[in-house]
Amino acid sequence: MNAVNKLISKFDSGKHICVGLDSDITKIPKHLLKLDDPIFQFNKSIINSTKENAAAYKLNLAFYEKDGIKGLRTLEKTLKQIPDDILTIGDAKRGDIGNTSQMYASSLFDHFNFDASTLHPYMGKDSLQPFLDYKDKLNFILVLTSNPGSSDFEKQKLSNGKFLYQEVLHKVNEWNKTNNCGIVFGATNPKELEENFSLFNNLPVLLPGVGSQGGDLETVVKIFRKNSNKNFLINVSRALIYADDSAGFADKSALKLIEYNSKIDKIERS
């Protein structure tokens, strides 16, 4: 199944939460530290307890790269734990000149076999093209991010009257020739989310920023509901994977995920 279809089949069954495996050795339950490869053990438990209800898993490459070779081994082992019908996002925020982006695309898609990437638009179309050439994968391009720094450039107004992030959104629609583009739109920007809906078309929207960063799940879901759009994937990392630090941590994460799904379901049925 190609990446977009994996995601749509989850959306169709009411699943919209992406579990963000930003797994950090200083934050996982202490009892795991005595095991071999604690991060892998943590990820494996979280995946096992959430896989029935997750729409996708997002692995933030920074959290693995920081441990070099050891970290990459953990990443590879973790990916093998994720069932094949669930979208895996390599959250790497890449973007470089063509021959370099080709290597990054090959790393994410061929070597690690991720279903999806996240990409920086700053360098323009040819910097993303090698990713777009993978027709069965999905590329979430940064439009408006969830962090305070989104005001520095993304929310700058252009002389054509659009904000920079709107110009990026416009271009992503233009580049989405083979239906393998999505966008990143921070859940901390509900006003902008509402205002730009007409430009989303059928692009899957990855929304980071719910939970620790202050974005509100219900606000965001209501905006999609109002627009009869089900193409949303809400990422929750810290607030979900660190729900508890006892021996039963993974069950607590599973419950937390079910809570999120119920909240979404309630709004969707309203």
Next chain:
Amino acid sequence: MNAVNKLISKFDSGKHICVGLDSDITKIPKHLLKLDDPIFQFNKSIINSTKENAAAYKLNLAFYEKDGIKGLRTLEKTLKQIPDDILTIGDAKRGDIGNTSQMYASSLFDHFNFDASTLHPYMGKDSLQPFLDYKDKLNFILVLTSNPGSSDFEKQKLSNGKFLYQEVLHKVNEWNKTNNCGIVFGATNPKELEENFSLFNNLPVLLPGVGSQGGDLETVVKIFRKNSNKNFLINVSRALIYADDSAGFADKSALKLIEYNSKIDKIERS
């Protein structure tokens, strides 16, 4: 020695070429393929033959990550071959929300011990702050890149009359509190290079795009000469490391580097 000082001491001795180790198994001399870890053997030979005359080495992480664990091992071994007084740039073009950027910074600076990074500005200040917090390192922030896609967003005009890349340049100056910022300015944009000189202040400028991408070394150096500015680091990758594919390939690269240095020296003395 901190990163900026390493670089300045090279500039003072007339060295301005950064050797870009974009080492690709399909492009290195064929006779190396029968050795164990051909990319490492290639890098080692290039480093040995160019270290007397190089101002810096830039390792493009994409070229190593694409081979996963094996690639990272090659990267680590390669870094050990570079003399301590020569700046090493981890060309990774990172940029993410704070806690993630912290991990990327730790990966490049603590784990791999690179002297310098390259960064995507799109997500704004807090996405770069964890890198800027490393006071003894150097961070080259993308201002105007060398690729055709630089027209898509970087050269968009803002409502304040500046181009986006000029706004980024302006902000980098503001963020450069501890003298650990530099900028990336593509050598394929000589007109913009000339026009924006007054905003460069004492920022080291990394110029990619000379050689295979069509940027002209002499044009660029003359602009710096005219402005009595020696803070330029010209990256050459493919045109230098693949100068030859015979058994004597590394000597040819060494000669090529000497040629570049002579050209620069001639302009500097004019």
